[in-house]
Amino acid sequence: MEQDEPTASPHIPVLLTPILKAVAPMQGRWVDGTFGAGGYTRAFLDAGADQVYAIDRDPEVFERAAAWAGTYGDRLQLVEGTFGEMDSLVPADMDGVVLDIGVSSMQIDQAERGFSFQKDGPLDMRMSQSGETAADVVNTASEAELADIFFQYGEERASRRIAKAVVAARKTAPIKTTFQLVAVIESTLPKGKPGQAHPATRTFQALRIAVNDELGQLVRGLYAAESVLAEGGVLAVVTFHSLEDRIVKRFLAARGGLNPKGNRWAPEAETDAPRFEVMGRKAVTADKDELAENPRSRSAKLRLARRTDAPVGDVDFAGLGLPRLSLKSVSR
The missing domain is CATH 1.10.150.170 (Putative methyltransferase TM0872, insert domain)
Known part of the structure; x- marks a missing residue:
């Protein structure tokens, strides 16, 4: 899990093209749970999204966005908070949720942070x-x-x-x-x-x-996304190191009905209907063009899943690969 500090422009959203391609034509209401410099938000609105709820815990990002946010009118809703609590911050029946996990280049570039x-x-x-x-x-x-x-x-x-x-x-x-x-x-x-x-x-x-509490926020955000997404809504998660990606992969396997089945020694456990349809067998990574344009994408992995019509399930943090320290924090 070697991860260098991002050095590219903070205004270049990672793996944006594969996300837009997967959901084309872009439409409906989206949640950008990690607003940052607004790269995904602006791209989604420009591509045709009806409305984006942009969430961030850093109040400074909204001050930076003031120069351009007004041009989108009511189509852009700025929301201060964490994406782990998005189910209490945005309306239900969203058409998509995007999460770009980790620290932003913008924050790293500020020595005082x-x-x-x-x-x-x-x-x-x-x-x-x-x-x-x-x-x-x-x-x-x-x-x-x-x-x-x-x-x-x-x-x-x-x-x-x-x-x-x-x-x-x-x-x-x-x-x-x-x-x-x-x-x-x-x-x-x-x-x-x-x-x-x-x-x-x-x-x-x-x-x-x-x-x-980044890993605790990640698992809360995944479950919150399940709650706010409408049937057919898409969850897109971009991670940058193995700890994050393992959690997302295991969550989607569990909620997508992809966990191993029973065998002759262990009978198959009764399972609920899948709540997500996992899109693609493997994580999406940057192509050579994006790598040349944005070195930050080198370690990025994108996982996509589409919400089914199954009802929201119980929260279960076991088996997601959380370190013991994070498991303690989410279990409180």
Whole structure:
């Protein structure tokens, strides 16, 4: 799960063309659950969507959109909140939901937001700009808690070593900036070989996921999408690393009736009618043209599914591949 920081323009929505192709002709009411710079929203409205409900937890994105949002009139509805609660933020019977999971290039480019290990700034990482910061986690969590965060959310094999170094460093002085944390990590791990990801990549990813409860939000958002989509409505989810994609894949398998059937040793379990029809056997990835235009698409995977007429089912987080830390947060 090597994931470099996005470096392309934040205004280029990833895997947009395959989404538009899958739902052509674009029409009806859509939810853009990760509004960001508005790339998907504008593309959907320009392609013929009747209305888009654009959700984001970061209030700053709506300030940025003020210069152009009014040109769409009532066709664009800006909604502050998280896509995990979209079923309480938008009307039912939507024709589509798109989710572009993870941090945006726009947020990474702002040093003061603290997402980037390549830019010095306060160790913040809050998408909503409220609540506990990454510095709070780094300076107050126990060594065991930090090791769990780094391993479960970053798949960092040196998680215990880094956690031990962080706890030792903060005894001298609080770790308040991104470069302070980078220095601790670099002093702990061997220097990477040319072409390898920066040593801080996995730790920064893990902290960002923990601070924003990203995986908990993802599973809530998937179930919320099931609730708001009309029969025939399309769910489109773009992920950027294996943790996210595994959750989406398992959710669609479970809700699409694709889980393994019984055998002669284990009788087939009784199952509900599928709530989604999975579109395509494999995830869609960027073609060579998109890769050349937008390097951020290199690690992106798109999964599509169409809502059936089956009633909304019970929420069941088991079996989705959630790390233990996230499973605790969604079970509260």
